[in-house]
Amino acid sequence: MKKHNFSAGPSILPRKVIESTAEAVLDLNGIGLSVMEISHRGKDFQAVMDETVVLFKEILNIPEGYEVLFLGGGASMQFCMVPYNLLQKKAAYLETGTWAKKAIKEAKNFGQVVIAGSSSDKNFSYIPENYEIPADADYFHITTNNTIFGTEISEDIDCPVPLVADMSSDIFSRPVDVSKYGIIYGGAQKNLGPAGVSFIVVRKDILGNVERTIPSMLDYRIHIENGSMFNTPPCLPIFTVRETLKWLKELGGVSEMQRINLKKAGMLYDAIDKSRIFTGTAEKRSRSVMNVCFVMKDEYKELEGDFLAFAQSRGMIGIKGHRSVGGFRASIYNALPVESVEALIGVMKEFENTNG
Amino acid sequence: MKKHNFSAGPSILPRKVIESTAEAVLDLNGIGLSVMEISHRGKDFQAVMDETVVLFKEILNIPEGYEVLFLGGGASMQFCMVPYNLLQKKAAYLETGTWAKKAIKEAKNFGQVVIAGSSSDKNFSYIPENYEIPADADYFHITTNNTIFGTEISEDIDCPVPLVADMSSDIFSRPVDVSKYGIIYGGAQKNLGPAGVSFIVVRKDILGNVERTIPSMLDYRIHIENGSMFNTPPCLPIFTVRETLKWLKELGGVSEMQRINLKKAGMLYDAIDKSRIFTGTAEKRSRSVMNVCFVMKDEYKELEGDFLAFAQSRGMIGIKGHRSVGGFRASIYNALPVESVEALIGVMKEFENTNG
Numbered sequence: 001m002k003k004h005n006f007s008a009g010p011s012i013l014p015r016k017v018i019e020s021t022a023e024a025v026l027d028l029n030g031i032g033l034s035v036m037e038i039s040h041r042g043k044d045f046q047a048v049m050d051e052t053v054v055l056f057k058e059i060l061n062i063p064e065g066y067e068v069l070f071l072g073g074g075a076s077m078q079f080c081m082v083p084y085n086l087l088q089k090k091a092a093y094l095e096t097g098t099w100a101k102k103a104i105k106e107a108k109n110f111g112q113v114v115i116a117g118s119s120s121d122k123n124f125s126y127i128p129e130n131y132e133i134p135a136d137a138d139y140f141h142i143t144t145n146n147t148i149f150g151t152e153i154s155e156d157i158d159c160p161v162p163l164v165a166d167m168s169s170d171i172f173s174r175p176v177d178v179s180k181y182g183i184i185y186g187g188a189q190k191n192l193g194p195a196g197v198s199f200i201v202v203r204k205d206i207l208g209n210v211e212r213t214i215p216s217m218l219d220y221r222i223h224i225e226n227g228s229m230f231n232t233p234p235c236l237p238i239f240t241v242r243e244t245l246k247w248l249k250e251l252g253g254v255s256e257m258q259r260i261n262l263k264k265a266g267m268l269y270d271a272i273d274k275s276r277i278f279t280g281t282a283e284k285r286s287r288s289v290m291n292v293c294f295v296m297k298d299e300y301k302e303l304e305g306d307f308l309a310f311a312q313s314r315g316m317i318g319i320k321g322h323r324s325v326g327g328f329r330a331s332i333y334n335a336l337p338v339e340s341v342e343a344l345i346g347v348m349k350e351f352e353n354t355n356g
Numbered sequence: 357m358k359k360h361n362f363s364a365g366p367s368i369l370p371r372k373v374i375e376s377t378a379e380a381v382l383d384l385n386g387i388g389l390s391v392m393e394i395s396h397r398g399k400d401f402q403a404v405m406d407e408t409v410v411l412f413k414e415i416l417n418i419p420e421g422y423e424v425l426f427l428g429g430g431a432s433m434q435f436c437m438v439p440y441n442l443l444q445k446k447a448a449y450l451e452t453g454t455w456a457k458k459a460i461k462e463a464k465n466f467g468q469v470v471i472a473g474s475s476s477d478k479n480f481s482y483i484p485e486n487y488e489i490p491a492d493a494d495y496f497h498i499t500t501n502n503t504i505f506g507t508e509i510s511e512d513i514d515c516p517v518p519l520v521a522d523m524s525s526d527i528f529s530r531p532v533d534v535s536k537y538g539i540i541y542g543g544a545q546k547n548l549g550p551a552g553v554s555f556i557v558v559r560k561d562i563l564g565n566v567e568r569t570i571p572s573m574l575d576y577r578i579h580i581e582n583g584s585m586f587n588t589p590p591c592l593p594i595f596t597v598r599e600t601l602k603w604l605k606e607l608g609g610v611s612e613m614q615r616i617n618l619k620k621a622g623m624l625y626d627a628i629d630k631s632r633i634f635t636g637t638a639e640k641r642s643r644s645v646m647n648v649c650f651v652m653k654d655e656y657k658e659l660e661g662d663f664l665a666f667a668q669s670r671g672m673i674g675i676k677g678h679r680s681v682g683g684f685r686a687s688i689y690n691a692l693p694v695e696s697v698e699a700l701i702g703v704m705k706e707f708e709n710t711n712g
Contacts, residue, residue: 003388003389005389005393007393007394007395007398008395009395009588010392010393010394010395010396010588010591011393012393013390013392013393018381018382018390018392018393019382021381021392022378022379022381022382023378025374025377025378025381026374026375026378032359033359033361033673034369034374036366036369036374036377036549036550036551036596037361037363037366037367037368037369037374037550038363038366039363039364039365039366039674040366040551042363042674071429072428072429072430072433072552072590073427073428073429073433073573074428074587074588075587076572076573076586076587077428077429077573077587079571079572079573080571080572080573080574084571102572105572106571106572106573109569109571187587187588189588193392194392194393194591194592195392195396195588195589195590195591195592196428196552196553196589196590196591196592196593197552197590213465215435215436215440215462215465216432216435216436216458216461216462217429217432217433217435217436217462218436230432231430231431231432231433231543232365232366232430232543232545232551233551233552234428234551234552234553234590234593235366235550235551235552236550236551236552236592236593237552237590237592237593240392317389318395318398
């Protein structure tokens with residue numbers, strides 16, 4: 001039976017990327033050695049690293065003055081690296097969910113943290129509006145896509161101070177005006193590659209303004225000086241990121257990706273909105289294009305377990321909702337094909353017809 | 357032509373491990389999904405993580421009271437995590453090379469650092485003896501194997517304070533009396549797996565004695581509480597570590613590994629010592645079983661470039677010495693077969709016969 005992989009992360013990767021990774025694990029470029037057993041400073045891996053950076057900058061249309069880093073540790077490490085490098089006195093955060101809260105918690109170890117806006121009053125089911133960003137903050141931090149709650153800030157906001165964005169789960173899903181950001185970071189394991197590497201896009205001129213001593217491994221400047229090779233980088237995950245970027249470029253880049261993503265999300269939200277038994281959990285204006293969260297309407301609540309089992313029996317993987325929201329979550333990242341969304345909609349309709 | 361991979365790290369992995377990794381990249385356990393695209397919290401990956409920990413503890417014979425962690429960031433991240441978690445007032449370090457110096461540099465950000473012993477006077481060509489470890493130090497840090505200089509502390513030393521060891525390049529090369537250590541850590545990319553994951557063996561009762569606030573991602577206690585899954589771990593590198601541990605167990609464990617390693621190192625050092633043109637750089641009593649450093653004797657110095665080219669033409673990979681030592685370095689880690697050592701010795705003899 002065909003499996004449809006709606007996992008929230010680590011999540012589906014393009015089959016072509018999986019196959020070329022397996023090939024490089026056996027033999028990179030026909031050199032007779034695995035990508036796992038060569039020096040990161042040799043010409044074969046240096047070429048992988050260089051091309052990954054070039055593709056990343058090209059596809060995301062990154063202007064001059066920015067660097068792209070690939071480091072281990074995941075986005076969670078960035079929750080402390082961002083304030084370590086930027087927070088001198090005060091930082092502002094937008095509280096839009098679990099991951100934003102984790103980022104806020106770490107920042108509090110380094111200085112004053114102002115919550116500029118929050119949607120905690122309604123279980124993070126919307127993106128706050130009309131909040132004020134303090135003009136004297138060292139930076140303003142947002143989580144553009146909230147994987148658990150299915151909400152997304154899908155436009156590049158105007159910000160009077162350096163804007164720092166955790167884009168772990170929507171990077172490369174749409175064009176981004178990078179010039180509006182000071183830092184964009186995230187883990188690779190949704191739209192970009194396997195777990196084990198994070199990306200950091202950083203505008204160089206915002207660094208160097210804090211007084212504290214920064215451990216070398218947590219200092220963006222050290223990693224910039226060393227081209228992400230201050231220490232041995234996660235070579236294999238970086239190789240896979242390059243393969244994903246090649247796939248994305250070939251497909252037509254982020255504009256084409258956005259068109260496909262809007263189509264997939266539109267189809268699924270439309271099916272939910274037209275359903276008698278299912279209903280979406282996020283406010284419509286805040287809906288994520290990446291993670292579609294839905295539950296059974298109150299009168300059908302007791303059918304949730306049945307639907308989950310039914311969907312799983314039809315090859316739907318990873319659609320159980322996070323415990324903070326309940327119900328279901330379909331993560332429809334870049335690599336998820338339209339056919340998988342169609343399959344899920346088919347399963348939902350079939351269940352509704354027999355059980356609604 | 358067969359290649360003989362003497363790379364210093366990332367370095368040779370057992371072919372069986374490479375093949376099973378490639379297989380899991382395509383399809384893990386026949387579930388129809390790649391090990392790269394499944395949830396780290398699902399049963400399939402949890403089983404990988406659990407088995408990796410069990411094998412690690414079993415093969416290294418780790419006593420009660422210790423935890424094994426697998427984190428991103430590499431050994432370099434441990435250079436700051438160790439003092440973050442342990443250094444309240446004063447720490448002692450043994451300065452045996454480049455990596456020890458890097459660890460010392462990071463520790464100085466956190467408190468007083470005493471250099472208990474150093475071999476910097478002779479370009480780190482030996483392991484210091486008869487040094488004194490301050491009894492009031494929070495811990496004593498050693499680098500058991502010095503990859504660049506080819507020296508090794510191959511016995512478990514007695515230490516009056518918690519002993520912290522960077523074993524990046526000799527872990528699993530010999531039996532270790534873990535009970536003598538507070539922390540053993542290292543990057544995986546020599547004897548254990550691909551780059552992108554580090555291991556930390558930590559005795560739990562030495563934690564929790566510093567007053568500073570520790571960022572969550574740098575706090576060993578948080579990672580222990582969460583079984584190395586406080587955030588998404590580097591899943592694919594961890595999978596490969598498990599495969600390497602399975603290979604090692606099947607081969608007979610660390611005692612058998614040590615026997616093979618001593619044989620390989622003995623053969624190569626013997627060839628160097630008997631050579632008219634080559635000479636070893638490390639003091640004999642301090643010689644590393646993992647990294648064999650040698651140069652041309654003064655009168656043949658001008659032949660070094662020729663030998664390097666000759667050896668490379670015969671399939672020897674990664675034998676150029678580090679610039680801090682010059683000459684040649686053959687890294688003969690666990691996965692390097694005896695045949696590769698024989699091939700190198702053959703090439704050395706052939707060169708000596710025609711050029712010496």
